[in-house]
Amino acid sequence: MEMNKRMFINGKIFTSNKEKKYANAMIIHNGIVEWIxxxxxxxDFQGAVIDLKNxxxxxxxxxxxxxxxxLANFSKQIACTPPVVYSIVDMIRELLTxxxxxxxxxWGYDEGKLEEGRAPNRQDxxxxxxxxPIVVTRTCGHIISVNSKxxxxxxxxxxxxxxxxxKIDRDTNGEPTGVLRESAxxxxxxxxxxxSMEENASRLTALTKSLYAHGITSITDLMASHKPMDYIDIYTLARExxxxxxVVLYYMWHDLKINPIxxxxxxxxxxxxxxxxxxLFADGSVxxxxxxxxxSFLGEEDNHGISxxxxxxxxxxAEYAKQNGVQLVIHAMGEQAIDLIVNTFYGKEPxxxxxxxxxxxxxAMPTLQAIERSAEMGIAFVPQPIFLYAEIESYLANLGSDRTKTTYPVKTMLNAGIPVAFSSDAPATAWADPVNPFVGIKSAVTRVAYDGTNTGDAEKIDVETAIELYTRGAQYITRIPNVGQLIEGYRADFIVLNKDIFEVSPEEIDQISVEATFMKGELVYLKEGVSSKQ
Structure with missing residues (x-):
């Protein structure tokens, strides 16, 4: 069914289009930006007119x-994060419910935030x-703590x-402690x-409003699998x-090897x-x-992590990805993991x-050579600025202050010419609202953690660039067609903010909220208390 034309006026529109970054009006026809x-x-415009009210x-x-x-399934589990859980004693109290x-x-514990300064073990x-049986997933998603059962x-x-x-952690007698790392x-x-398929799809569907409330109109799933049920079937049912x-899904290689779907x-x-x-995964978490x-990690000369x-x-x-015209996507945080990837493909044709x-x-920690070679080859980096913001205790304990300030060197990446996209990795971070893009933008712009710790002034970027990495930059890397910019011929997916992100102080960016979200020019989310007469 053809939609009537509509015109949005009196807006302070940031387009993410390099050629025309700002506008104050746009005409939308059949869900597409016809003019901006x-x-x-x-x-002499004929059609509905919507006032964006500056x-x-x-x-x-x-x-x-x-x-x-x-994220949908964690919503049904016990959150082992502040502001409710600050210790293993708190965690035990919550799990008993x-x-x-x-x-x-x-889910969500970070030993850096726990009073005991360690992961819960089976005795706890x-x-x-x-x-x-009890399973508590660490914030990074790479480690779990379990009980004896x-x-x-x-x-x-x-x-x-x-x-x-x-790795199965063991005590001095060689007995498992209950902490299991990576593939263990x-x-x-x-x-x-x-x-069941129905339960998974229903939980996913229930996320829709929350994602729109954060201004998120395009999503990815970086842990898709075809067993015990196929993710594409789960997401298709959720769409119904x-x-x-x-939605873009990225399937685990160890599953595709068995069943190349x-x-x-x-x-x-x-x-x-x-x-x-x-x-694929090249390593674990910082x-x-x-x-x-x-x-090596601070205080552990023999610990260089896990390859x-x-x-x-x-x-x-990569050969399988090439045969199917899709990307090779590799989790890598440490210097050696990133080097392995870059050096393996250096000189090979895209x-x-x-x-x-x-x-x-x-x-997280690319070497200078890895940055130079990645830029030369067009390899993209997808960092999460919320990590330093939310997990500062663990970064300082594991890397020390100086090394922490050089992690996620976004400005260096961009200056070298590397394609970069921002993302949240939600729910795999120690934050009560892990998917919030405005927390990530604040972190990237200020390079200051939630507790005030400086995380590296040299790698600050400006607000405009941070937004572009969540829009145009993310579109280039995810390859979702015709999104990420408000430009003629692109989808009219856009959000209206309660405050001007370019005018508030950088320290207040995380306080910004979304008043309305539009998909293909249609209102799909309206913040409670905001007039529906947009």
């Missing part, structure tokens, strides 16, 4: 790296229950060897009961139930839900001391020509 510019140029308008936010299904579940689950969690169900004991790419998590996670975002249909970018890439780093892939596996996955063939997710 100065309203004084418009004469408010700031931005293109819809594109979160280039997140985990919506995990989940006594009606077969498996007791929690046994105080909650020795009958029911969960260890027993998974068959983990003193004699269980560490799996490839993983799967020994327990694979034993957990699975939600009311999920209306643009990519085809022309499910990788077609014209589909609102499609597969955009093949995902905050969990499992990133593959050089030099979780190889040159051969990278080349094999296979995608309207965006990056290779994405490095997080890219």
């Amino acid at each position: 510019g100065n309203q004084e140029e418009i004469h 408010r700031r308008v931005l293109p819809g936010i594109i979160d280039a790296h997140m985990h919506p299904l995990l 989940m006594d009606n579940a077969d498996w007791i689950e929690g 969690l046994d105080q909650v229950s020795i009958i029911k 969960a260890l027993s169900i998974a068959g983990i004991n003193k004699d269980t060897p560490d799996p490839d790419g993983g 998590r799967l020994l327990v996670l694979n034993k957990m009961p699975q939600l 139930k009311g999920l209306t975002h643009n 990519l085809n022309e249909k499910n990788t077609d970018r014209k589909n609102p839900i499609h597969i955009g890439g093949v995902k 905050s969990g001391r499992t990133a593959w780093v050089n030099p 979780t892939t190889s040159e051969n596996e990278l080349l094999e996955a 296979w995608i020509h309207d965006g990056p063939s290779i994405r490095i997710e997080h890219a």
